[in-house]
Amino acid sequence: MRLDAFLARQPEVRGRTTARRLLDQGCVTVPGQVARPGLCLRPDMVVEVQLPPGAAEDPLAPALPLPAVPVLYEDAWMCVIDKPPGLAAHPPEDRRSRAHTVASWALARFGELPTAPDTDRPGIVHRLDRDTSGVMVIARTQAALDALRAQWRARTVTKEYRCLVFGVPRFHSDWIERPIAPDPRHPDRMTVVDDGGRESQTYYEVVERFDGFADVRCRPHTGRTHQIRVHMTSIGHSLVGDRTYRSRSRQHERLPAGAPDPGRQCLHAQRLELQHPFTEERLVFAADLPADLRALRDWLRRYRPGR
DSSP, X not given: OBHHHHHHTSTTTOSHHHHHHHHHTTOEEBTTBOOXXXXXXXXXXXXXXXXOTTTTOOTTSOSSOOOOOOEEEEOSSEEEEEEOTTOBSSOOTTOOOOSOBHHHHHHHHHSSOOOOTTOOOTTBSSOOOTTXXXXXXXXXXXXXXXXXXXXXHHXXXXXXEEEEEESOOSSSEEEEEOOEEEETTEEEEEEEOSSSSBOOEEEEEEEEEOSSEEEEEEEESSOOTTHHHHHXXXXXXXXXXXXXXXXXXGTTOOOOTTOOOOSSOOEEEEEEEEEOTTTOOEEEEEOXXXXXXXXXXXXXXXXXXXO
């Protein structure tokens, strides 16, 4: 095993980013060898690490109570959870956050977890936005991580989301096929473009219509950043509660007085179908609509303006 990969798996280090930093700072020694990242370790070698002050304060393991995370499935290769809203998949790149993440929860539950090359996201196969709830997969072995990520790249994973949107779509169902690229005016956002960008495809169908709102099922074929939020906004139906993406015709739309506000974008990863990374069995996982979205949906069913 490479030295940087070995260090990344240690509980005091937890990640290649920290491992590389320790190597760059001269905190790692291997007697008789030059401690370089690509050094190939043998079973009889001794690796000594002198952690600098504060290095143990890893944002992947904050001194806070672990959040309650429902487990939908678990075995030796993978774990599938119903991610609650407000929980990020992994720490931000600058690693300043001390809040818990799916990664820190998984490390506390399972201990050592695999990471993809050049990332510091233990066990993370795919992302859900912080405020998006629902089905999320965690890999427990390197082989499982590689096999699962390969399925996402090959687009053989079937994903189904539910969202509550402003307005009622004109069509009962349709495909949105518009490329997505970073928004040049807002570096933290994505946008649909006519030229360039990455191909992006989302199928949607209306589950239920309300007065001025709709419950929509989305099946993204591609997996671009913020894809459903961007695509639904592009056809004039931004998600309720989304403070980042709002269609021009609905810039000032708000929930009616008295409506139970979930305080987040109304997006839920409801169903995921994939192949088991070891047995190759086709598996389906589902998470019920969470209480905050159910409460708003039920209220909208009764809502009648002017009454």
